[in-house]
Amino acid sequence: PGVVALSDHEARARTGLDPNTWAYLDSVAGDGLTRRANRAGWNALQLWPRVLAPLAGLSTEVTLAGSRLAHPLLVAPLAHQRLLHGDGEVASAIAASAQQAGFVLSTLSNVPLETVAAAVRNDQDRGPLWFQLYLQADRARSLDLIRRAEAAGYEALVLTVDAPVNGVRDAERRAGFRLPSGVVAANLASTAAGDGTLAGLLARAPTWADVEWVAAQTRLPLWIKGVLHPADARRAQALGVAGLVVSNHGGRTLDGTPATAQALPQIAKATGGTLPLIVDGGIRRGTDVLKALALGASAVLIGRPVGWGLASAGALGVSHVLRVLRDELEAAMALSGVTSLRDMPDDLLDPNALARQTACE
Amino acid sequence: PGVVALSDHEARARTGLDPNTWAYLDSVAGDGLTRRANRAGWNALQLWPRVLAPLAGLSTEVTLAGSRLAHPLLVAPLAHQRLLHGDGEVASAIAASAQQAGFVLSTLSNVPLETVAAAVRNDQDRGPLWFQLYLQADRARSLDLIRRAEAAGYEALVLTVDAPVNGVRDAERRAGFRLPSGVVAANLASTAAGDGTLAGLLARAPTWADVEWVAAQTRLPLWIKGVLHPADARRAQALGVAGLVVSNHGGRTLDGTPATAQALPQIAKATGGTLPLIVDGGIRRGTDVLKALALGASAVLIGRPVGWGLASAGALGVSHVLRVLRDELEAAMALSGVTSLRDMPDDLLDPNALARQTACE
Amino acid sequence: PGVVALSDHEARARTGLDPNTWAYLDSVAGDGLTRRANRAGWNALQLWPRVLAPLAGLSTEVTLAGSRLAHPLLVAPLAHQRLLHGDGEVASAIAASAQQAGFVLSTLSNVPLETVAAAVRNDQDRGPLWFQLYLQADRARSLDLIRRAEAAGYEALVLTVDAPVNGVRDAERRAGFRLPSGVVAANLASTAAGDGTLAGLLARAPTWADVEWVAAQTRLPLWIKGVLHPADARRAQALGVAGLVVSNHGGRTLDGTPATAQALPQIAKATGGTLPLIVDGGIRRGTDVLKALALGASAVLIGRPVGWGLASAGALGVSHVLRVLRDELEAAMALSGVTSLRDMPDDLLDPNALARQTACE
Amino acid sequence: PGVVALSDHEARARTGLDPNTWAYLDSVAGDGLTRRANRAGWNALQLWPRVLAPLAGLSTEVTLAGSRLAHPLLVAPLAHQRLLHGDGEVASAIAASAQQAGFVLSTLSNVPLETVAAAVRNDQDRGPLWFQLYLQADRARSLDLIRRAEAAGYEALVLTVDAPVNGVRDAERRAGFRLPSGVVAANLASTAAGDGTLAGLLARAPTWADVEWVAAQTRLPLWIKGVLHPADARRAQALGVAGLVVSNHGGRTLDGTPATAQALPQIAKATGGTLPLIVDGGIRRGTDVLKALALGASAVLIGRPVGWGLASAGALGVSHVLRVLRDELEAAMALSGVTSLRDMPDDLLDPNALARQTACE
Ligand SMILES: Cc1cc2nc3c(=O)[nH]c(=O)nc-3n(C[C@H](O)[C@H](O)[C@H](O)COP(=O)(O)O)c2cc1C
Ligand SMILES: Cc1cc2nc3c(=O)[nH]c(=O)nc-3n(C[C@H](O)[C@H](O)[C@H](O)COP(=O)(O)O)c2cc1C
Ligand SMILES: Cc1cc2nc3c(=O)[nH]c(=O)nc-3n(C[C@H](O)[C@H](O)[C@H](O)COP(=O)(O)O)c2cc1C
Numbered sequence A, B, C, D: 001p002g003v004v005a006l007s008d009h010e011a012r013a014r015t016g017l018d019p020n021t022w023a024y025l026d027s028v029a030g031d032g033l034t035r036r037a038n039r040a041g042w043n044a045l046q047l048w049p050r051v052l053a054p055l056a057g058l059s060t061e062v063t064l065a066g067s068r069l070a071h072p073l074l075v076a077p078l079a080h081q082r083l084l085h086g087d088g089e090v091a092s093a094i095a096a097s098a099q100q101a102g103f104v105l106s107t108l109s110n111v112p113l114e115t116v117a118a119a120v121r122n123d124q125d126r127g128p129l130w131f132q133l134y135l136q137a138d139r140a141r142s143l144d145l146i147r148r149a150e151a152a153g154y155e156a157l158v159l160t161v162d163a164p165v166n167g168v169r170d171a172e173r174r175a176g177f178r179l180p181s182g183v184v185a186a187n188l189a190s191t192a193a194g195d196g197t198l199a200g201l202l203a204r205a206p207t208w209a210d211v212e213w214v215a216a217q218t219r220l221p222l223w224i225k226g227v228l229h230p231a232d233a234r235r236a237q238a239l240g241v242a243g244l245v246v247s248n249h250g251g252r253t254l255d256g257t258p259a260t261a262q263a264l265p266q267i268a269k270a271t272g273g274t275l276p277l278i279v280d281g282g283i284r285r286g287t288d289v290l291k292a293l294a295l296g297a298s299a300v301l302i303g304r305p306v307g308w309g310l311a312s313a314g315a316l317g318v319s320h321v322l323r324v325l326r327d328e329l330e331a332a333m334a335l336s337g338v339t340s341l342r343d344m345p346d347d348l349l350d351p352n353a354l355a356r357q358t359a360c361e
C-alpha cells in the first residue's frame, strides 16, 4: 500500500539499502549535470494531446528490429544485482519475463549468464533476451563470452562503448565502495583483470575495429550502446549494426553530456529513420516513454528504477516497476489520442519543441 | 480576518480538510508538470499598462456567446463537492449566483442536478447555469442526463473530452482515496458503472461521432471542454459547436501538456477569432483573468479555488473567492488602463510575448 | 559595524520595525512578480568592462534636464515616512542633501511640505528638491498643493500616474495595516478624502487632460512618474513634459508588468534619446545604477532602501545608504573603465543584451 | 579518506579556517553574480563525446606560448597565502612543481619572491614559474619588482589589470577582515603604500601606456590578466603581448560581468586564434578544463581550489587538488574520445553551444 509510482520504490531502496550500496546504485559522475539534464530533457518536451479519437484497440505493441514486442520496455544492463537482492539478476530477468519486457544482462552480472538465461529462456510471451558485452582484456576472453551468450540463448549482443574508463564517481569513492566478498562478476574468470592502469585501460578501449571484429564473430544482431554524437551514429550505421542505444549511461560516465532527449532526435535525423534506436536515461514515467517514441525511438531501457524495484521487493518489485510504467504508458496514450506506437502522429510534440529545448534549457 | 487572497482559502482548506480529501482536491497527474506550467504560463505573460486613460465607466462586463455577463468568471465543474462541504454543489451554485458568476455543474455532482438548478434558476442577475456532461456507458443513459438537464433549466451542455481514462494521480492513490459512504454521484443510477476495465473505458471513450450525436439530441448550445491542439479546435469549429473550453483539466489528466496560456492563443489563431473560447487552469489572480482575455478568451473557469472556498467556509467561502477575483480584475483593469473587456487593446501584452514564452520557458 | 551594504539596512529594518509597518514598507502587489522582475532585470544585464583606460578624473556627475548633479541618485517619493522614524521626511531630506542627492517629497508626507523644504532649501551643494503630486479629488485642492510647492521652493513637480487605484497588497491587508493615530498626510486637509468608492476613484483618475491642466498652472518642470508603455512615453513627449520616470511603482500597484530594465530601453528608443529619463525599481547596487545609465537613464530614484535606512538609523541611515550606493557606483565605473556618466560607452552592455533579456528571462 | 573531489577540500577549508580568513578566501564582489555565472557558464556547455576512437597514447600535454607542458593547469596568483597555511606560497609552489603544474606568484605574496623561486626553480619537470605584477605607486618600485622577478628566475610577467580599485566585498568588510600581524606583503617595502584614497588609486591605475612601459623594461614575456572585452583583447594583441588571461578575477572585482566561458570564445574569435589565451574562474572539474580548451584556451588557472587545498592540508592538499583535476581531465578526455589537447575536435561542443548559452542563460 502506498507504493504506486517508481519514486516510491526509489524511497524504499534508499532507506532499505546500506549507504554504500545505495551510493553504488544512485551514483553519478561529476556533479550530476547529465543525470539532471536527462530528467529535464524529458520534462521539457510537451505533449499536445488529441481528443475524441476512437481509442478502442489501443495497443502498446511495437516492432523492434523486426520482432513484435508487447510494449517498448526493456530492462537495462545493470552490473552486480546481487548487491540489491540475494536473487540478483535471476529475479529481474524473471520479473521482466512476467511483464513481457525485454531483458539485457550485463557482462558484470553476479549470476552466470547461463543461469539467468535458463531461468527465462523458455517462457512463453517473454520479451527479448539480450547480452550486454564489455570487451575483455584480450579477444579470446571476449570471444568466449560471445560464444557462451550464443549458446545460452541470448538473442542479441549489446556492445557498451561509453565506458572505456570509469566515470568520476565521487559518492562511491567517498563511501569507499567495494564489492563485498561473495558478490563476484560471475561471468568472468577471477584472473581476468588485465592491466588495470589507466594506460592499460586506454590501450584496450573498444574501437571501431573491435566493432567490426565482434560483428564478424557472431550471427547475433549487434547493438552499440552509448552513442550520443550524430557522426558516430552514422558511422555505426555504415558498419551495418542492428541498432543503437542512445545513452549517456544514466550520467555515470562522462558528466556534462547532452540529455538523451536532446541527442535522440539528432541521431534519428542523422540516420534517416531507418536504423532502429533505443534510448535510455531518466525515463521514469509512461509519458517519458511516449515522448521517447515520438522522438524516434522504437523502445526504451529502464535502468535505476529496476534497481529500485529489485532492492525494494526482489522480483515482485521489478515486476511492479515495469507494470506501473506500462500502465502509465497506456494512460498516456489514451489521454493523448494515440492508439498505436507503430504509427506515432508527427504533431504530438510541438514541431518546434526540440528547437526550443535545444535553444533555451 | 487575514483572508484576503485565494491562497488564504487554500491554506484554510489544506489544514481544514482531512488528508484524503485534500489529496483529492489538490491532486495532479504524474509529476505535476502541467499544473506548474499553467501557473508559469500566466506569470510569464507581461502586462504593459497604459496610463492616463479616462477610467470612468470601467466595466467588467463581457459578452459570452451572445449573452451579457457581469464579469467573465464561471465556476468550473468539480465532482463530489459534498466531500468539501455538507451543502455540496448547492452551496457553490448559490455563491456563484450571488456573485453573478456562471456555474457549471459536474455530471458527478453529489446533489441531484434538479436540486441544484432549483436553488438558483430563478435568481435575478445570476450568471449562466450550465451542465457538464460525461458520456455514460450507453447512449440511453447519456440521453437521460441530457433530457434531465434540459428539463431542469440548464442553459448549455459542456462535454468534457480530456478524461477518457483516469490520470495517473499518485497522491490520491497513495492516500487510498475512496468516496466515503453517503457521498454519491447523485445524478447517476448506482448500476450505471459499465465495463470498468481499461478496454471497457477505451471502447466507450467519447469520439467526434459522439459530439455529433449529442449535438443532434439537444437544442442547448454544446461546448467542448478539454481541447489543447489547434487541429482539434478547428475540427470542433467545423462541427458547429457553441464554443470551446481550452483546458488541460488543471493538470489532473495528462501530465506534460502545454500550459493553457500557451495553447489558448494558438487556438484563437487557428479558429480565426470567431469561435467563443473559455480557458481554465491555474487562474488565481485578477491579472490572470485579464491576461486570458487579452489572449482571446471570452471568459474563464475557476476550478480548485472554488473548492478551497467551499472547504474553507461553504457558500460564503466560494462567494468570497469570486468576489476577490472580480475585485482584483477591476483593479488590474484600472491599473492597465483597460475600461472594457469587450474591446481589449492589442498591445496590452507585448506582441512578442507569446513567441518569447514559447521559446524560452 | 557589519553594516556595509543596503541589504544590511534591510535586515535591520525588518527586525526593528513592528510587523505591520514592515508589511507597509515591504509590500508588493499580487504575487510580487514585478518586484522580482525588477531585480532580475538588472541582474540579467551583463557589464563588459574595459581595462587600462586612464581613470584619473573619474566623476559621477550627470546632467539632469540641464542641471549638474554630483551623482545620479535621487530619493524616491515615499509616503508616510514617520512610520519609519520619528523625524520622518525631514530626516531623509537632510540626509539626501548631505549626500548631494536629489529628494522627491511625496504628496502623502507626514511632515508639511513647507517644513521639509525649509530644512534643506538653503543647503549648499544639495541636489534637486522636487514635489511628487497625487491629483486630489478636485482641481482646487490640486492647485493649492502646486502653489504651496512652488512657494516652498520645490524645483519640479512629479505627477504620479500609475496608481489611480490601490494595488492588490495582500500582506498589508492581512496585517490589517492602518495609519496609527498621529501619523497623518500632513499636506492634505483631513476633509480631503472625496468619494472613496472604486467608482469615485476611477472617475477622478488622472488623465492626459489633467497633465495638460497641471502643466498650464505652473512654470515648474513637470515630470510624469509611472510610465512603462512606449506609446505613453511618446504621448507625454508630445505634450512637452520635462521628463519621465520609468517606473512600475516598485511592484506595488500592478503586478505582472515588465521590469523597468526592460521598459527603459524601449522608452529610450521610442523617445529618440532627447527626453530626460529617470528610472526606479529594484536598484540596490552601484552596478545597477551604472546599467540604468547605460540603458539611457540620466538618473535613478531609490525607493525602499531609503526606507530601510530611515528605519534603521534615521538620517544617518539614509545618508549611509546613499553614500554606499555612490561609492559602489564609483567602484563600478573604475572597474568598468567608465570615467564619465555623461558619455557612456555604447558597448558596456552587450549590444545583444536587451534582445537576449527580452527573449529569455 | 573521503577526500576525492575539490569540493571536499572546500568543505575542509570552510570548517578549518577561522571565519575571517574564510571570508577572505571565499569572498566575492557584490551579490556574487559573476561567480555564479562562471560556474553556470562551464556547466551550460555540453560535451558531445565521440566513442570507439583509439585512445592509446592519450596525453594531457599542451603547448603554451611555445613551451611543452605536461598538462594545462597553472596555479593562479593568490595573495596572502600564509593566511591559509604557515608555509604560504612555498607550499603551493612546491605542490605545483611536484604535479608539473605551472605556478604564478602574486605580487602580494607573504613569502619573498626570491624564496619561492629558490624553492622550485631547479626542479626537474616543473611547469612554468611566473610572476604576477601589480603596478606600484611609482615606476621605480614597479621596476624594482620586475628586476627582482627576472633575477629570481621567473619566466614571465602577468600584469593584472582588472583591479584598479577594490571590489565591493561585503562579506570581508562585514567580517572586518584585516591582515593579522606577521602576515605581510613580503615583496613590498612597508612604506610602499602611496596615496590610498580613491583619487590616488585612480590616478595610478594601470593604463595601456603602462603596458608598453613594462614591455619595454623586460625581455620576459608579458601576459595581461583580467581581459573580458574583445576590443581590449585586440588592443593588447596589437601591442604584442605574449598572451591574455581571460578572467574576471573569480568574481572578486566587478560583479555582473559575463562568465569567462562566455567571454573566452568571443576573445578567441576577436584575436583570430593566434594569441595564446589562458582562462580562469570557476574551473572545478576536469570537464571544465576540457571545455575551456575546446573554446580556445591553451591552459587554465586554478584559483580558490588551490586555496582550499592549502588550507586543508598544506602542500599535500594543493598537490591533491591538482592531481584530482588532472586525473579528471584524463578521464574526461578518454570518455570524450579526445586523445590530444593540441588538436581539439571542433565538434566536441555543439557548434551552437555558445550561441545558445549567450541567448538563454
Ligand atoms: C547500478 C548500475 C549499473 C550499471 N551497469 C551497467 C553495465 O554493467 N553495463 C552497461 O552497459 N550499463 C550499465 N549501466 C547503465 C544502464 O544500462 C543504463 O544505461 C542507465 O542506467 C540508464 O539510465 P537510468 O538509470 O536513468 O534509467 C548501469 C547503471 C546502473 C544504475
Ligand atoms: C476536485 C476537482 C474535480 C473536478 N471534477 C471535474 C469534473 O467532474 N468534470 C470536469 O469536466 N472537470 C473537472 N475538474 C476540472 C475542472 O473543471 C477544471 O478544468 C480545472 O480544475 C481548472 O484548473 P484549476 O483547478 O487550476 O482552476 C475537476 C477539478 C478538480 C480540482
Ligand atoms: C513605502 C513606499 C511608499 C511609496 N509611496 C509613494 C508615493 O507616495 N508616491 C509615489 O509616487 N511613489 C511612492 N512609492 C514608490 C516609489 O516612489 C518608487 O517608485 C519605488 O519604491 C521604486 O522601487 P524600489 O522600492 O524597488 O526602489 C512608494 C514606495 C514605497 C516602498
Ligand SMILES: Cc1cc2nc3c(=O)[nH]c(=O)nc-3n(C[C@H](O)[C@H](O)[C@H](O)COP(=O)(O)O)c2cc1C
Pocket (backbone or CB within 6 Å): D024, D025, D026, D038, D076, D077, D078, D079, D106, D107, D108, D132, D160, D225, D247, D248, D249, D250, D251, D252, D280, D281, D282, D283, D301, D302, D303, D304, D305, D307
Ligand atoms: C584569495 C584570493 C586572492 C587572490 N589574489 C590575487 C592576486 O593577488 N593577484 C591576481 O591577479 N589575482 C588574484 N586573485 C584572482 C585569481 O588569480 C584568479 O583570477 C581567480 O581566483 C580565478 O577564479 P577561481 O577562484 O574561481 O578559480 C585572487 C583570488 C583569490 C581567491
